Amino acid sequence: MTTTTTISAKGARGRPRIFLFDIDGTLLTADGAGKRALTLALDHVFGRPNAVDGIDFRGMTDTLIIEQALSRWQSSVQSTEIDEVFTIYLEHLKQELVASHSARALPGVAELLERLLALNGPVAIGLGTGNIEPAAYLKLARVGLNHYFTFGGFGSDHRVRSEIIRVGAERGSSRLGFALSDCDVIVIGDTFHDVDAALAMGARAVAVGTSGVALEALVARGASYAFATLQDSQVLSALLE
Numbered sequence: 001m002t003t004t005t006t007i008s009a010k011g012a013r014g015r016p017r018i019f020l021f022d023i024d025g026t027l028l029t030a031d032g033a034g035k036r037a038l039t040l041a042l043d044h045v046f047g048r049p050n051a052v053d054g055i056d057f058r059g060m061t062d063t064l065i066i067e068q069a070l071s072r073w074q075s076s077v078q079s080t081e082i083d084e085v086f087t088i089y090l091e092h093l094k095q096e097l098v099a100s101h102s103a104r105a106l107p108g109v110a111e112l113l114e115r116l117l118a119l120n121g122p123v124a125i126g127l128g129t130g131n132i133e134p135a136a137y138l139k140l141a142r143v144g145l146n147h148y149f150t151f152g153g154f155g156s157d158h159r160v161r162s163e164i165i166r167v168g169a170e171r172g173s174s175r176l177g178f179a180l181s182d183c184d185v186i187v188i189g190d191t192f193h194d195v196d197a198a199l200a201m202g203a204r205a206v207a208v209g210t211s212g213v214a215l216e217a218l219v220a221r222g223a224s225y226a227f228a229t230l231q232d233s234q235v236l237s238a239l240l241e
Contacts, residue, residue, distance in 0.1 A: 127152025
């Protein structure tokens with residue numbers, strides 16, 4: 001059953017559409033593999049165990065998570081330090097994903113992606129994620145979703161989520177051969193950060209409550225719709241509105 005409310009104007013029918021999906025909590029759960037890998041990486045580089053304890057990863061970009069962790073013991077953060085953490089992080093992430101037996105695609109995700117791929121007309125299906133690009137595809141591959149996505153905006157493109165969405169949208173419009181201003185952009189995510197980022201660039205947000213954020217709160221924040229899961233039978237029509 002859909003427990004949603006429409007609060008924004010309908011998109012113009014017939015325009016090219018770019019769908020940008022968040023990863024963690026929207027497409028899949030990696031059962032904490034990313035957090036464990038980042039914890040190990042920060043300990044390896046800085047000798048600081050449990051450096052990310054208390055940080056809410058939901059909707060955050062990888063760079064901002066590292067910056068927030070490092071700010072606990074140093075006044076400034078260098079890009080070379082972040083790059084070093086990412087190098088070690090990716091090695092640990094590979095191992096953690098293999099060991100994570102509970103990693104899985106979330107309900108209805110594969111079916112929805114198949115239906116979007118089958119649409120007629122100019123449609124681009126990409127990512128809008130705070131994960132750095134290699135980490136994004138490692139997670140997607142672990143649950144069998146990587147083949148659906150060939151472009152996106154990533155945490156390796158920018159530290160701010162709204163700019164990540166903008167990059168992903170620009171790449172999608174380029175693939176379709178249209179100006180971004182001629183396209184409708186729809187962001188699908190599970191947090192306030194996803195909704196805020198979409199609205200910041202004039203995109204529409206369709207939210208999912210799979211990370212525990214109340215559907216009513218997501219709609220109040222500005223999502224056009226909020227669904228309990230992407231398995232809801234009304235999701236596709238909401239995306240195409």
